[in-house]
Amino acid sequence: LLDLEHNFVCLDEDVINDISDLSEMKISDEKGSTEKSTTTLIEENGYHDSIYINAAKIFQGIHNQKPQDRILVRYGDDSASPLLTFKDEYSQRVSYELAFSALKYQDLLEKILLDSCAYPCHSIVNELTSLLVVMLYDLQDRKFQAREIVDEEEPVAEVRKIEHYLYNFKTKLAAALARCRIKHDALSIEHILPETIRKQEQRASVVPLYAWINTLKISLQDVVKSLETKGFRRVESVSDLDHYTYCIDQHCHDVLVFPSSLKKELLNLDLFADYKLLLQDKSRSLAVHSVCALLSADDDVVVAHMASRLTIAHLSVLTHHSMSRIFVCGVKSPAKDTELKNVFRHVGCTNIQLLRDDFTEIGATDPRLQKAKVILLLPQCSGVGVGNPVEFILNEHGDAGLLRDLFHGSVSEDKLTILAERQLKELMHAMKFNKVQAIVYCTSSVYPEENELVVNKALESRVQGNKGQPYRLIPPVFPICSNSKASTDCFFKMEPSEISNCCFLAILEREVNILARAAAKGLLDGIDVEKSKKEERKKRKPKPPQPVSTAAAPGARAEEPAGREAAGRPVPRRAPGPAEQRRPEAPVAAVPRSGPVLASASAVGRPLRAVERPARPPGRVVVLKPVEIVLPPVLGPCWSTHGAAVPAQHCWHPWVGAQRLGGGLFPAPLSKALRPAALRQPRPWL
16 A cells, blocks of 8 residues: 555656656757756766766676576676777766766666566667666666757667666656665665765765866966965865865875865866866875985886876976976877877876886886886775775776775775785886886775785895895885874875875885985985994905094194195104193094095184095005085084083084184083984984
């Protein structure tokens, strides 16, 4: 009786819908006065025939396959890979979204077809069942209203046949849907989904939108002015976002964050239409900034995969003003080559070179990559940790089969093993390049098998290339994310949350390059690097040391020893004065025959001269060349001019040596064992 009552309700609703269809047909004739875009009209009234065909092909390859004894709806043979042809990026996105929606509600849609007696049908072969399910989802999403296409294209006979068949059954289909909702006590079909899936979609719906600024076309200041004219207001952090607001990301200075509810409004802005702002997940921007922090002015970059085209474009934008080139591997097909070049042309990229070879096929000594110093490795991963699977598949050109795994929120053990083995192979291959000094490894997975375990196995393999230095992990170039308890000193991790998707980031750098890069940036001031130098000298054949006389007395000219020795005359020593007799002379360590010898300075801040003493061949006289080293004026580390002690945290420089200043004498420097911890700077270059 209850079902009969609802059938009458559905019949009443159908009558109302039919009347509304007639009224909408009249209104559509006056569509010139409406302000809605064509895209909006298509979304509200259905899609083109080609979109249904492509969505059905995608769904055919990703639908859930049930055991033979439970199969009630048959989908035909899906062994062959579908050939997809998309008119534009919008058609591609809608096709995947439609197929993924049909996958989520596959069980419900099959029940509706069986309960309404719309299936089985002898006139519809099994190969068209996927199209039947996809179009049924779209029909119920439109409240069983007729499809209306504004910009008509060439019709597809199969689509028109299925559409006509479903519309004839629309009353029975609506009644079957109503019974399913009553059975599950669901206000909408979204409430029929499992709780885990609903929580995942709820989280994905509130994750903010991240967009990086194309500084080749616009500056941050101009973006701010443009957004202000559109009514946007800047806030301090992501937690303050509320409708027409935005903020600057805490890790990437060129990334803006917007509320998730503004996606349609943002895409309609000229900033996005003109490629001045580009939407992309934050994890890829983190990887790009990690690469840029490791580059010098003329260093090249190798991008191991061509999947993430916006990541490549972002990297090109940030390295545009240098001499760096970006080599992208794996661009095999001419169609993909044209697609990437079209995107790069719109963005304004000019320093990108596309390579046809796969990354693992390129030799470590390839002449094209001899100036490459950093490899960006974004391997294909499970993607379990992203909020919107369709965006992940499209932006990263991932396998559409992952949509099924992402829907369930997990990946099978066999597929995870295959992915991890492929990732390890690519990472170990990257470590073989002799000239490369650093590798940035980034995934969007929550599984340790794809993250820490892959990196640790690669490091344990000790692959370093021909005569290369071993790699080691270094901390990220930005602070550890506050919302991630899994981050460590060497791994950067963001767990899936309501403010971001998952991100795992590891930076591997050769040991010899770490101190060299820090010294080049002038960040080793106050750091005792003698230990590392001694360890490096131990690897070489030791040379017999030769004692050297003490440094010249204060006030003596540093050039005099050089000139006199060059003339072949001995250097006379003057008698020490009374003040110098009271001061014990520090012992001088033995140094090799070759190398610089520092002369003392007469006052603090005065230039020191280092006398370069090369190895002297027997029977020859070598002229010593003075080298000037200017040190800044230095205050005593822990002593004032009045003799009062100064707290360790106010010491500016761990100065070594003793000089006179204002008639007072500084005490001897602190020994290495007694030096306060505040004076040590363990990793100032990170």
